[in-house]
Amino acid sequence: MASATLSAPVNKAANPRKGMPKWVWALPPVAVLALVFLYPLALVVQQSVQPDTGGTSLKPYADVFASSAFREALGTTVWLALGATVGCLVLGFALALVIAFVPFPGGKAVAKFIDVFLSFPSFLITLALLFVYGSVGMANGLWTDVTGAASGPFQFLTTPWGVLLAEITYFTPFVMRPLLAAFSQIETAQLEVASSLGAKPARIIRQVILPEALPALAAGGSLVLVMCLNEFGIVLFTGAKGVTTLPMLVYSKAILESDYPGACVVAVVNVLISVGLYGLYRVVSRRAGA
Amino acid sequence: MLVHSRKGKWATWVLFFALFLPLFALPLLVIVAASFATSWSSALPTGFTGGHYQAATSGASLQALTTSLVTAVSASLLALLIGTWAALAAAALKKSGRRVLDALFMLPVAVPSVVVGLAVLVAFSKPPMVLNGTRWIVILAHTILVTAFAYQSVSAAIVRLDPAYEQAAASLGARPSYVLWKVKLPLLLPSLNAAAGLCFALSMGELSATMMLYPPDWMPLPVQIYAITDRGSLFTGSALSVILMTTTLLVLLLVSRIRTKASYR
Numbered sequence: 047m048a049s050a051t052l053s054a055p056v057n058k059a060a061n062p063r064k065g066m067p068k069w070v071w072a073l074p075p076v077a078v079l080a081l082v083f084l085y086p087l088a089l090v091v092q093q094s095v096q097p098d099t100g101g102t103s104l105k106p107y108a109d110v111f112a113s114s115a116f117r118e119a120l121g122t123t124v125w126l127a128l129g130a131t132v133g134c135l136v137l138g139f140a141l142a143l144v145i146a147f148v149p150f151p152g153g154k155a156v157a158k159f160i161d162v163f164l165s166f167p168s169f170l171i172t173l174a175l176l177f178v179y180g181s182v183g184m185a186n187g188l189w190t191d192v193t194g195a196a197s198g199p200f201q202f203l204t205t206p207w208g209v210l211l212a213e214i215t216y217f218t219p220f221v222m223r224p225l226l227a228a229f230s231q232i233e234t235a236q237l238e239v240a241s242s243l244g245a246k247p248a249r250i251i252r253q254v255i256l257p258e259a260l261p262a263l264a265a266g267g268s269l270v271l272v273m274c275l276n277e278f279g280i281v282l283f284t285g286a287k288g289v290t291t292l293p294m295l296v297y298s299k300a301i302l303e304s305d306y307p308g309a310c311v312v313a314v315v316n317v318l319i320s321v322g323l324y325g326l327y328r329v330v331s332r333r334a335g336a
Numbered sequence: 337m338l339v340h341s342r343k344g345k346w347a348t349w350v351l352f353f354a355l356f357l358p359l360f361a362l363p364l365l366v367i368v369a370a371s372f373a374t375s376w377s378s379a380l381p382t383g384f385t386g387g388h389y390q391a392a393t394s395g396a397s398l399q400a401l402t403t404s405l406v407t408a409v410s411a412s413l414l415a416l417l418i419g420t421w422a423a424l425a426a427a428a429l430k431k432s433g434r435r436v437l438d439a440l441f442m443l444p445v446a447v448p449s450v451v452v453g454l455a456v457l458v459a460f461s462k463p464p465m466v467l468n469g470t471r472w473i474v475i476l477a478h479t480i481l482v483t484a485f486a487y488q489s490v491s492a493a494i495v496r497l498d499p500a501y502e503q504a505a506a507s508l509g510a511r512p513s514y515v516l517w518k519v520k521l522p523l524l525l526p527s528l529n530a531a532a533g534l535c536f537a538l539s540m541g542e543l544s545a546t547m548m549l550y551p552p553d554w555m556p557l558p559v560q561i562y563a564i565t566d567r568g569s570l571f572t573g574s575a576l577s578v579i580l581m582t583t584t585l586l587v588l589l590l591v592s593r594i595r596t597k598a599s600y601r
Contacts, residue, residue: 068428072437075422079440083452083480086459090451093458137355144352147338148345156356163360165534165584167541167558170577174363176570177370184366187378215359237338247338276448278544282562293450297547300454310458313451324446 087317094310106307116295116312123291126206127274130213134270135263137214138221143251145222146229147237157226160219169279171212179203206289212280217273221266228262229255261333268327275320292316364581371575388575397576400560405583407471407556408539411478412486415535416528418479419486424520427494441487444480453477453548471554477545482535489534493527533591537584 097105110116145153178184179200186198202208232255240250278293290298292312300309339345370376374383391397419441426437444452456477460467467473501523505515521528543558550559557580565573 068425069433072422072425072429072433075418075425076437076440078418079422079483082456082476083444084440086455087447087451089459090455137359141352141356143338144348148348148352150349150352159360162585162588163364165537165541165588166364166581167543169543169558169562170367170581171363173561173565173570173573173577174366176565177366177376177574178362182377184376184379187376187380191378215363218359241338241340250338272446276450276544278448278450278547279558282543282547283565285566293448293544296448296450296454300457301548306458309454313448313454316448317451320448321443321446324442328442 090310090313093307094314097307106311110308110311115290119290119292119295119312120315122206122289123275123293126210126213126291127271129210130217130274131267131271133210133214134218134221135267138218138225138266139259139263141218142222142225142229143255146226146232147255160222163219164223167279168212168216168277169283171216172208172280172283175203175208175212175215179208204284204288209281209284209289212284213274213277216280217270220270220273221263224262224266225259228259232258261330265327265331268323268330272320272324272327275316275323292319367574367577367581370571371578373571376571388572389579391569391572392575392579396555397560397564397572400555400557400576401579401583403471403554404540404557404580407475407478407554408536410475411482411539412532412535414475414479415483415486416532419483419531420490420524420528422483423487423490423494424516426491438491442484444484449481449542449544450548452480453545456480456545457549468549469551471551473549473551474546474554474556477549478539478542481542481545482538485534485538486531489527489531490524493524497523529591529594533588536587536591540580540584540587 094106095102095104097103144150145156176183179186180203181197181201183200185200189195189198189200202211236254237250240254241247245253276293277291278297281289281291281294282297293316296309296312296316299305299312339348369381371388372384372386373381374385374387376382393401422437422441426434426441429437456473457468459465460473460476467476497520502515502519505519506512510518541558542556543562546556546559547562550556555563557576561573561576561580564576
């Protein structure tokens, strides 16, 4: 009896159960994903080559690429995303450096606050900036109170600079989190040794901390780059006619102008850029082990 | 430890807070302050009123809150089901198969949410599946967007799982289904909770895809905030934003409490 119960599982382990192979279990979720996500995405690509006049042609692409609105949006999207990424990296590195290596009481609370910050939607930042730098906001109010002028000097909110400020504010925590994780892996004894050998803080940062943080910086930076390219809420809430990014162009073409083939063309371009960069991010972050 | 002198330390801290407070703390404080203010035309808001909250918790705004809650809860549960299933199935596969599943389920993160909205709109506006104009299209789009995050956090937890438990259970003769229900899922429960909180928070704040496809009778909170601020009622918009943030935080707190209880098991 005892030997029978013992031998059965051993057989099972040595000889995996026949029957369904393991990949069958992966089919239901993949089928759902294909139906609700991959098939719609394929339809977008299909519609992008089918102009309203019927037939299949690349005319929608030619039309969109020729329009100045598209080229302007592409340029704005790319420079905003690059600018915001560089800003987030510099600011996030500096702030994370202080939290990790010049610790102060309440540093844990600041790190917690950053986690909470990440769970809020991005458009709240633009809404807040309206009260801080808007035409009747805090900064301009302070200016008119002090100088007695009729209006304040801060009028940048509806320009690309307002979007840039909001994006840097919102996305910097996304860089700080992997950086703080990377910094916690650095042996503090290394810093003490470098410092006792006479290295100044700037040199310690450059030669000890930076090499260790490089993978986390690369991973965080490419994630933020993709998220900035895809950002919609901040631009929508800014409400500036002068700032059009690719996601904004998709929205206005599809919903406001009902130009679906045009919207689909812009969407395909946006997807290609973002998915390409995201693939790069996955490769980088896998190398970094993040 | 990087800066040793007292003076240097203080200088660093002052610089830190001079950057940190205006950039990250001020925006949230400003929204809370504005939600109680009657007007804001100088350095500080003037007048104190609870009226914006009255406006924010009645009529269309209250409906937007319940809409968002129902959408976020259903999308999170659906995403958790699909994401966990996919993550468990992927963990059982060989390396190449797992890579394919990883890429497939992480794809919605890389695709801009606006495009996800457009794609769902294009696909479900025509037969055989007409969902356009119903609440289901919003819930569907949110589910697609948050499933990726559920998948990601559950697969990360599965990798950390000690295989000794399931091997022990299996060697004692437990069938795979029994191992899954009685061993694997209970061990994964803390991460499932965390994933649920993440999905809920993301869905509560989702604006991009929702703007593309919400029907007039199913308007989630972020869209309502946009509609109200676009009409110029910035203060009511702030009150709604505070309600949105508080609800999200409360649910996250609740979920983290469940997690601490579960981790005693």
